[in-house]
Amino acid sequence: MTRPRRGEARTYDFRRPVRLAREHSHMLRVAMQTWSRQATTLLTTSLRVVCQLSNAQIEELSYDEFLTGMPDQSVCAVVTLDPLPGKALISLDLPAVLTMIDHQLGGPGGPDQPDRPLTDIEQSITKTLLTRLLRELTYAFETIAHVEPHLIAIESDARFVQAALPTDPVVVARLDLVIGQLESSVEFCLPFAMLAPSLEAMTRSQESGDKTRVRLEAAERTQQRLSDVQVDVRVRFEPVRLPSEQVGRIAVGDVIALHHPATRPLSVTSAATEFARAVPGASGRKLAVLITDALAEKP
Known part of the structure; x- marks a missing residue:
């Protein structure tokens, strides 16, 4: 199953309405764009080849839809974002991961990469690079919540990771990845239950700020009207x-001393x-x- 790209028709399930508000989707997109800029610099300096992570797109899917849409050859990083509950997943194409390893070891990073799971050494190299990339999430997510990312494990099959129930909603951020001449993608899957507390707190804070602003504006208008x-x-x-x-005897012409x-x-x-x-x-x-x-x- 290939996930539809921007501009293409998408299937909408009326039994599962969208839970992610537009303003929250925008804030998540901004956060992922911030992370992609930081990650672009880090990848370019680490791999010593021009890299780019960009074009963040936010989708809401079920966890089963996310797993079904993953490519057969992929590497899945299991991540926690303390103190947010639950686990998040970062999915990368296996050829992209092997290309990054090749560049880090001084190789050319050519298109011909082996079709096999990562070795223990390759997993260690990948974990080191992903850990450095995850550190940038703290700054990127600061407008949503203060998080401390931690890499838990690397899996070759995301179906082995029970990050959510198959029908649970998840928020998927899809980014385009370019490593030299190789074009690939990165998918960041966050269960909606993980984001819900922070998003609800943001909504309450915004509503409180809106109410305060409305009250001040009303007081100012009242003051202006009273002044007139x-x-x-x-x-x-x-x-x-x-x-x-x-x-009772006062008459015209009488004088009253004040x-x-x-x-x-x-x-x-x-x-x-x-x-x-x-x-x-x-x-x-x-x-x-x-x-x-x-x-x-x-x-």
């Missing part, structure tokens, strides 16, 4: 207490709250007051 509201402002003298009998000293400022109020003091004056032909003291807000 017109309110009644009054300037008054000190109040005077009069007997009710005198109030007992407000000429040196005492007037009160500036709004909604019965005093917020400033002022002295009377004029602005052109209009009466006005000059604010002399803005009262601090009471705690």
Whole structure:
């Protein structure tokens, strides 16, 4: 079974809807692109030949579909990403692995590579190179979770690795690998259960950030609207207490003594709250007051 490439039709199972959100798929793609850039430099310097790891594509499959789509000649690295639960798999074509070993041992890395499992020495060389590549995952996955990758084993048949149940969903990152003139691919399989805790934490963090932003924007809009509201402002003298009998006899022309000293400022109020003091004056032909003291807000 050959996995469809970009732009080709894909089978969609409506009984198993996609669980990976678009934003999470984008973050995983960015993480794998970051890892591929770091790995490209490492491979080129280690093999002393121009290498390139690129074109990261993210797919969601069942574990059985991933195993079925693997080539017959492959090398599968079993990896843990502490503290994430479970095991991840990195699958490489056997000819690509043998070519990398050939280059590391000073060979030409030609296209004619033997069709056989790796020897113990070749496995040791491969483990050393993969361990160095895995170290770059810590930096690449930093936006998703802080992980410490560890290489557990190398298998010639991924069916011997029980990384997930056949029907369990997995996220597969497929990258194109070029080693000199050889074109191959690398597939990074991560069980969805491994990524779920970090993705859920990211979603909660984003939702919390979105709610905070919405609340601040609403408060800012409210503040702007309140700043535009017109309110009644009054300037008054000190109040005077009069007997009710005198109030009842008030007539036009009567003079009421305010007992407000000429040196005492007037009160500036709004909604019965005093917020400033002022002295009377004029602005052109209009009466006005000059604010002399803005009262601090009471705690």
